[in-house]
Amino acid sequence: MDTLAETLPYHPNLIIKKLNSLYHTRMDRREYNTEGTNVFAEDWDNLAILDACRDDQFRVTNTLAGEVETKVSRGSNTSEFLKANCNGRDLSDTVYVTASPIYYYHRDAIDAEFHEVINVWNEEGWHEDVKTVLPETTTEYALDAAEEYPDKRLLVHYIQPHYPFVESDTEFDKKQLHDGAEKDKSFWHELNHGDLDISRRQLWHLFEENLERALPHVERLVGELDGRTVVTSDHGNMFGERSRPIPVEFYGHPPKLYTDPLVRVPWLVQEADERREIVSGDSRADTDSIDDETVSERLADLGYVEM
Template structure:
């Protein structure tokens, strides 16, 4: 594990030029390129984090973001907000809204798109940061149980399935796991395309981090699965950076923060985190 607070070789997303930035959670560069159906020029960037919390802390901490509205299907920013000195104009926590899908235990990509389009209409002169959960599990169209904690009776309640997989407690092939992530990505991409088709300006589609599917990392040369913090392998920090220009650039202006500082029930936050596999942060 690296001793730095974050991957200082990575890209500061807020120093880049964009009007809209779309994050696909846990989408590595090579997997995106294999499944991508979006038009636009695709580059590769290096992420500042190897998991979501590290990515958000490294990019948001100390930033004046009152020109940006953050629409997020992930509870990670809310969970760590006390440790992140940032001031978004607005934060829309889709995971705490009616958008949470109780059957699948996640936010569906079409729901994230719906909330993002509403925010785009309400805040036409703000940058838009949209965070989809997919391809991160749970796997929406799959009947698998290991990724759905409430169904996986044999699972330790305080351990993710990555822990089980790395400790030989879960029998699934690298190929099968790769395919499940690919299916989740392909499930999301049409809804991402629906969003970017509606957005004016310079839109970027990227990821917060990648994922390891049994590759070996130094200094411990054993197969590893997952995306822990402070492990900066190519599989974890190489992310796609698709740029798409459409219409006129928007006139982006800052405005006083309207981000809701009211507390969300701790039990709700814990349940959402557990459903998404965040049990050790």
Template sequence: MYSAFEIRRALANPVRISLECNRLFYRRGYRRAYNTSGVDVFAEDWDSLILLDACRYDLFERHSRLPGDLEARESRGSGTAEFLRGNVAGRDLLDTVYVTANPQLYRYREELDATFHDVIHVWMEDGWDEEYGTVLPETTTRYALEAAERYPNKRLFVHYLQPHYPFVGSETTFDKGHVQDPEQGQDVFWLRLTDGRLDVPRETVWDAYADNLELVLPYAESLMDAFEGRTVVTSDHGNLFDERAFPIPMRVWGHPKGIHVENLIKVPWLVHETGRRKEIVAEDPVSEGRTVGEDVMEDRLEALGYV
């Protein structure tokens, strides 16, 4: 079940062991692949769905001025891969076009085995910003508007990376790049905050996170203005900021997969309607889509802290 490297890494950092024990609790010893009590987003009624990656409910409630009716929903995951596993795995989604800045669908494409009408991987070479190590919201917006024009009779699923780090435009350095440890491999800064190797005030991290949400909100609103029908704004998961995880009591930063405490799975669900509803039609996939080398994918994943 665990590789030799994973065992060595856990022994070198007991925090990983505690996280894994909590994960085993919520996943019932890995009998559950995701949070089964979370909302099935594709069973919900919408024409367009805008996803803000790693946006917890209270942050959105405090900062969003987007039009519509807001409520809280429970996500099927505390990480993007788990969210996708709970919502798209093995599904026929031929009525949907997925415009995504996040590489996780591509990374797990064989395991997830989801069939969309089309998938537009914005994060591939022409959509990736090398300076910031992410996909900027204006780029995702451009691809989403092009997809809406090209596919007027499809549900449109638009996946922004923000407010997920890196914190674009912020002067913070802790979220830029990652530490390579000979025993533990790459350590994303969330883990170093959790185990105490990195000491940054909570307010500093929270403010950078909030600024990243403020960055993306105007672009989300521009899509809401452009899209007709029923548009939902939501997130795949939340984020912890030195908050308690259970059943082993420990303070955690970030969004470790499989740990289903409130601020990791409580997400916004904002519904806005304007104009006429779409006439949605399911059709065969348009193509197999673009591919990239494994090295390109790994570089993108590393920049976002996924490896």
């Protein structure tokens, strides 16, 4: 556990964030949000994850048919969500199609056994101009996986609404696109230090646009898949709300901070007339060929600069 002295060089808000995280984790005695939902214990054939999508933001923007509930996530960022839900589990009945490098980066710590992991971000699916995986690409890979593995559960992880903002001409979220730019600080870091001039309303709108950009492709996925499909999120975001118990405005999605904006996520269910017959199979996941430099570059492009 980090000591308080180790946090002192940072901005006062981040010191308070550390104190709040100690409160939420019962002084680091909880590795994740134990009040959250174990997604693999839920009933689904297909689970689509929208990265960093708040429940309230989804309800305003959603165009998908189906009943929307609210669940509580086990994590307040992606790595915590994956560790809390996947760690040590036999998931040999599941194929994981992911646009995010986070699972690969933490694969040893997570120690899960999927039947197959399809790293869209490491293949032709990566969009070099925008420096992310577009939602239509994630859908294409997922539909191909569904055809190849008709007797497996399908876990599909979209990047959106997480930045970069695909259709926006903003630059603060795309520093990695400019030569000579400072790449070691995310814009969440700058917001929490008071170094970026953008309003909560503007930032909310940008995430909303990214979600709107993704939803038609999620809708296509849901419409073409067999079985019971759930659309959810790994975690939410704080857009300047006050954290607790020490009230201070905060932006982003750090781990170990279980406020409502961070852990309340949508859970949209689309029923199916027929269910797939799901069976386990030997693990075919092989990630040894992925270049570590590629992983680091992809993470930086997506704003994960403080791993």
